[in-house]
Amino acid sequence: MISRVNFKIAKTHLLAKKKQTLVAMLGVTFGIGMYILMISFMSGFNEYLSDAMLSATPDVHLYNDIKTDYSHSILSDVYDTSKYLSVVHHPKPKDIQPNIKNPLAIVNSLKSDERVLAVSPQLTTQIFYNSGPVQINGSLQGVNIIEDAKLTSLRTKIKTGKIESLLTTSNGILMGHGLSKKLNVKVGDAVNLATPKGNSMRFRVVGTFQFGVGSIDNIRSYVNLASVQQLMGKNSQFITDINIKLKNNAQSAAMAKELKNRYHYVSEDWKTANASAMVGITVRDVMTIVVSFTLLVVAGFGIYNIMNMTIQNKLKDIAILKAQGFSAQDVRQIFLLQSITIGVLGALFGMVLGYIMSYGVYSLPFPSNEMISITRFPVTFHWYHYVFGLVFGIITTFFAGFFPSIKAGKIDPVEILRG
Amino acid sequence: MNEILSVRNLNKHFTEPEDFHVLKNINFSIQKGEFVSVVGKSGCGKSTLLYLLSTLDTNYTGEIFIGGEKVSGMKHKALAAFRNEHIGFVFQFHFLLPEFSALENVMIPAQKAGKFPLSEIKDRAYEKLKLLDMHEHAHKLSSRLSGGQAQRVAIARALINEPSIIMGDEPTGNLDSANTQTVFQILKDLSSSGKQTIITVTHDSEFAANCDRIIEMKDGEIIGDEKMR
Ligand SMILES: Nc1ncnc2c1ncn2[C@@H]1O[C@H](COP(=O)(O)OP(=O)(O)O)[C@@H](O)[C@H]1O
Ligand SMILES: [Mg+2]
Numbered sequence: 001m002i003s004r005v006n007f008k009i010a011k012t013h014l015l016a017k018k019k020q021t022l023v024a025m026l027g028v029t030f031g032i033g034m035y036i037l038m039i040s041f042m043s044g045f046n047e048y049l050s051d052a053m054l055s056a057t058p059d060v061h062l063y064n065d066i067k068t069d070y071s072h073s074i075l076s077d078v079y080d081t082s083k084y085l086s087v088v089h090h091p092k093p094k095d096i097q098p099n100i101k102n103p104l105a106i107v108n109s110l111k112s113d114e115r116v117l118a119v120s121p122q123l124t125t126q127i128f129y130n131s132g133p134v135q136i137n138g139s140l141q142g143v144n145i146i147e148d149a150k151l152t153s154l155r156t157k158i159k160t161g162k163i164e165s166l167l168t169t170s171n172g173i174l175m176g177h178g179l180s181k182k183l184n185v186k187v188g189d190a191v192n193l194a195t196p197k198g199n200s201m202r203f204r205v206v207g208t209f210q211f212g213v214g215s216i217d218n219i220r221s222y223v224n225l226a227s228v229q230q231l232m233g234k235n236s237q238f239i240t241d242i243n244i245k246l247k248n249n250a251q252s253a254a255m256a257k258e259l260k261n262r263y264h265y266v267s268e269d270w271k272t273a274n275a276s277a278m279v280g281i282t283v284r285d286v287m288t289i290v291v292s293f294t295l296l297v298v299a300g301f302g303i304y305n306i307m308n309m310t311i312q313n314k315l316k317d318i319a320i321l322k323a324q325g326f327s328a329q330d331v332r333q334i335f336l337l338q339s340i341t342i343g344v345l346g347a348l349f350g351m352v353l354g355y356i357m358s359y360g361v362y363s364l365p366f367p368s369n370e371m372i373s374i375t376r377f378p379v380t381f382h383w384y385h386y387v388f389g390l391v392f393g394i395i396t397t398f399f400a401g402f403f404p405s406i407k408a409g410k411i412d413p414v415e416i417l418r419g
Numbered sequence: 420m421n422e423i424l425s426v427r428n429l430n431k432h433f434t435e436p437e438d439f440h441v442l443k444n445i446n447f448s449i450q451k452g453e454f455v456s457v458v459g460k461s462g463c464g465k466s467t468l469l470y471l472l473s474t475l476d477t478n479y480t481g482e483i484f485i486g487g488e489k490v491s492g493m494k495h496k497a498l499a500a501f502r503n504e505h506i507g508f509v510f511q512f513h514f515l516l517p518e519f520s521a522l523e524n525v526m527i528p529a530q531k532a533g534k535f536p537l538s539e540i541k542d543r544a545y546e547k548l549k550l551l552d553m554h555e556h557a558h559k560l561s562s563r564l565s566g567g568q569a570q571r572v573a574i575a576r577a578l579i580n581e582p583s584i585i586m587g588d589e590p591t592g593n594l595d596s597a598n599t600q601t602v603f604q605i606l607k608d609l610s611s612s613g614k615q616t617i618i619t620v621t622h623d624s625e626f627a628a629n630c631d632r633i634i635e636m637k638d639g640e641i642i643g644d645e646k647m648r
Contacts, residue, residue, distance in 0.1 A: 003531070008530070012516075012519060317517075319514070320516070325500060325501075328496075
């Protein structure tokens, strides 16, 4: 469809002004290269974070929240409110138990649900880890570790010791790596745990784990369910949380809603539980798109300018081509081909540049950090980022060349040939 | 009688900066193989008329027929193809594409026509250059040629598609007398072979006097039409 002579003229124009062509191309190269670097780095970071967060978060989390609804008072049960005006100043919550009633029935019913892969009932409490005179605040999860490990990627996150040792050691504790470092304890060491109510008990460290996010590794420990129940002086039916893993975690939100309606407890899906992390992910995605788009638009304007300049310099050539039988469409093609060539080559080099820069960043050591435990910058190498960069670069240059080309097609040769 | 070009009631106005009736009711016809000069004072409308005949300017009233075909009212794209096939141009300035060699400049209109394979186009272009005694400069970049050489390449380019009409707007206007003589002779030979019709605008009275026919214009009207032989 595009005649060969148009190709030849476009090629000759590009080669005649090598420097200008190169500058226009480098604009695209830089734009695409930066886009690939940013998206690779940002998505690497996002993937790392969501993997770390989600690997430690159940699909659905069912628990009993402390009620803070003070709008009703039992005063009306005692006094006749039609005779007296009774007011309670500054009410406080009563000492309600945050446990789930009849947990066994719920667990059994969940286990028979075919959407559910695993269920882990647990008793979670705030705890003080005592290390000499220092107390460190943290959380303790009493679990059946074998069941619970099916819900998270705990098994792959074990740093020292073994999960199974928790079952074979009386009062064993599996501790977050960051926490164990703060307490300066290793596998085999004893640690004293105290509840906010003052009960305390000694545990022996059987292992440490590291999910890679400080908000877990620095505060959480796992012990056997019975041990926490004993520590808190509760019976074996005392459960505060039920964590659920689904066969398909896309159903989490729907499942959470259903469970909430059925049991009237708080029921959270993983997206809601990690809302702040999800916002971070969205913000990084938006930032990447905005910055890359800006870079490409700037490159596009560069091409637009250069094409306009080229056409200004080629008025005579355009006029004579038209006089010799080239149509407006031919002239448009000649100039559009030039900008598309610049775009395609620029974008291809941009892909290479992007890969090199991404690889460079990937090779850098990540500054050591309390919150995140990685040694290198997280960078992804997804082919679709590269394809998207290429396509986007070509589309941008197409539009940058489109309007000058239309203008070139409209040039009236008579004005120019008259001299 | 073998009419190649005819014009009926041609009128043209320029509207900028004010209305100006530049061509007034022009009528004439030209036979195949004629070598016609259009003369007249500067500003009388010679170039304007030529651009109408060449189909580049379509903003007029009246009718133009070329080779029996009515070109008035044809679409732009069809006109481009028509020019490519039937009309060859030579201007006062050569308008060669500076990035291309002499040979490539001659080849381009034929490549646009796409009637022959590239190798044959190359041979034909070389033949045309030889006709104008420019074959030794075939591979020189056109921007490196002298004025006279460039104008001869431009004529070779006008001939490449074997057009029925060659139009020239003061084709010798920028040339010295020796080069003018050469160019005139080339055009003369082309017309006397009978295949090509030539219409040129010229200022040069000696050039005009040696043509077959002189059309004289004044203030947008034809005031004289004289056959020399
Ligand atoms: N684009 C234009 N707009 C207005 N007037 C024009 C334009 N082009 C040419 N003219 C005027 O038309 C007249 C004829 O011009 P032209 O055909 O170039 O004359 P010439 O016989 O010297 O070739 C001149 O008076 C010129 O000033
Ligand atoms: Mg003129």
